[in-house]
Amino acid sequence: MGDAKTGLLGISREAIETLVAHLGQPRYRADQVLGWVHGRGVLDPAAMTDLPRALREALAAEYGAEPDTRLAAAETSADGTTKVVVALPDGGSTETVLIPEALEELDDDPLEPEPSALSCTLCLSSQVGCAFHCAFCRSGSRGFGRHLEAREILAQLHWARVALGGRGNIVRLVLMGIGEPLHNLDGVLPALRLLTDPRAAAFSGRRVTVSTIGLPEGIRRLGETFGGKVALAWSLHAADEATRRRLLPVAARRPVAETVEALRDYPLPPRRRITVECVLAGGVNDTDGHAREVVRLLEGLRCKLNLIPFNPWAGTDGAEAPAATADGEPLRPPAPGRVEAFQRVLAAAGLSAFVRRPRGADILAACGQLLGSADLSRGGRWDS
Template sequence: MTTPSKDAPPPLARLPEEWAKEVVRLGGRTFHGKQVFRWLMARGVFEPAQMTDLPKDLRRALAEGGVEPVLTVLPGTRAADRTRKLLVRLRDGATVETVLIPGVSGERRLGRGVQDETESDDADAAAAVDDEDDDEDLGDENPQGKSYLRVTQCISTQVGCAMGCVFCASGVAGLKRNLGPDEIVAQVLAGKAELDDDERLRNIVYMGMGEPLHNYASTVRSLRLLTHADGLAISPRRITVSTSGLVPEIAKLGADFAGQIGLAISLHAADDETRSRLMPINKKYPLAALIEGLRAYPLPRRRRITIEYTLVSGKNDAPLEATKLARLLRGLPVKVNLIPMNPIEASTLGPPAGARTLEFQRVLLDAGYSVFIRRRRGDDVAAACGQLALLGAKPKVRVDRG
């Protein structure tokens, strides 16, 4: 595309009103901006010559200088359960990962009425779907009656991560750089292009590489792009942003989107001493400040905050820890996702035994919480929670602390 005005965002990061300014500058009319946005975001068409409802002169002006790709999808890996990890190379050669998780749905576990505790619910979907829809059937149908498998996509917001959580591979080499909003959105468009014929993109979770709220400006703009009615039009209630607990940014996210974007908190411990060992960010934003921030988050009616709790054997998996967690969360509108730690190369830490996980879950169920155990998806291709890492990255420090 032709050289944009100096203040214009990158092409894939522009909202319709910003495209309107660009096309007027190029000799088009204001309404053509919405058409360009629709071609890019809704149809995944990047070649101006194919934007057939635009005037020829405008298409020619847009095409001058060519279209620089935001990212390149490298050969990916596909797990036996159809989970796919896509490795994408950015313009500067950096790589990040995004994951497609098909066929996920959230069964609710409320109170004591659990008939089969050995079946693990899928916490990825439980985090991504609105509470009103937790019990929907797995498939969706189009007007022709064809059934589709719903897919949740996990996307990255940074190259690496600065948070240094001991159970997560993304941060072992530290933070390299933030992603731009166009690089975040491009992951979704690339993922959509990789879907099988019987799949449909349903949910987006900001749970890949990086801390989304540490890259706040790009995360927020990407949310506005993904939810815009003239583009992909993804419902805000189908998007969840996960954070390690950056309290000021949690408040900003709630204010910027009136609480409509789903919120997930990487908690992983119920006391400051344990959490600070597992998650250094707790030293800056301890539990009291975090819980206060969650109480102030403007949740819409019938929505809940997702609490993510990675179970690390011998560190935070005792029944007493579950009791402390139940006490800490008392009065908050939450659902709890228990995540047995997935193995990572940089750590000797690991998950508890299955019986230990169920015992932890039972304590929370008896306290009246909705509790999900994350089914392991894609761990045979290192696409599971906590396993996304920089290509070829080496840990800066050994991460199995205390």
């Protein structure tokens, strides 16, 4: 229970259970509070009508009636994707993206019931800026600001629901927005606990995907914490070290084999697969040879692939250098037919691969295009 009134999105299950016990009230009151906050999106204790007055007053005194974030803007693209901008307490902002009817691209599990036409995936951000500087990614192009707190991650779901109004439901979450989630375990793990808590936001772990650049220690921590129930996506992009170093600075510090080993140890439930993402840039990592390297690397790993044609973003606000490899080759989308040819090489080796078309590119809401705003003057890089 913090001194500053940051709103109820910041309350952990442990904190509310302690408060309820302190007030001498039954434990199910904690479930009621979490249900109001994360299930119904009600953050003002005074509106929680089935709670005793003493508990409502204690919650208001400790946490206040409002969150310390707010909905700053929502912009919808021609294809229906909505970018939601959330203002943060320090004056910066983060972005989260509502993607309607994108589920067929994210999940090919025949056991999953078909979602309704108004179902949405929400892409959440985990940091302000990013320390990893992947070549094709706008989010990492200006350096690292800070980690998001758990409540700032949860606030994105809250405000996205507000922006969506009654027009649909959020049925899947992907931590694939700004930042590397496994670089911010202190914020991400508590947020995931509440997102997957059946009495809080109540998302099934299979409907929550953490997307990582491949940090082995983070993959292991995630697996231990949630027993493999949270779905995992790995941004691979290229399998051979030479190409990886052109695209991903992290490759200079972490051999790809270390990531594969951590992924093999991830406690995947039966019939589930790890999603492997490859953003393909013309001539850089999209040849048949690159596809054959991917096949070799992934041999024996329970996985499926998403192939994402590179989404250009440079020059859109007049202040950005074009995206380029470490040795200066500008990135461009693959030539027509190239992604399909790449896909055929994978399919011939028995790997399932799906092509994800950019969503929301006209409002810079597609993969790798999010930015947010903040003081990024620290401009840090990940170097551990």
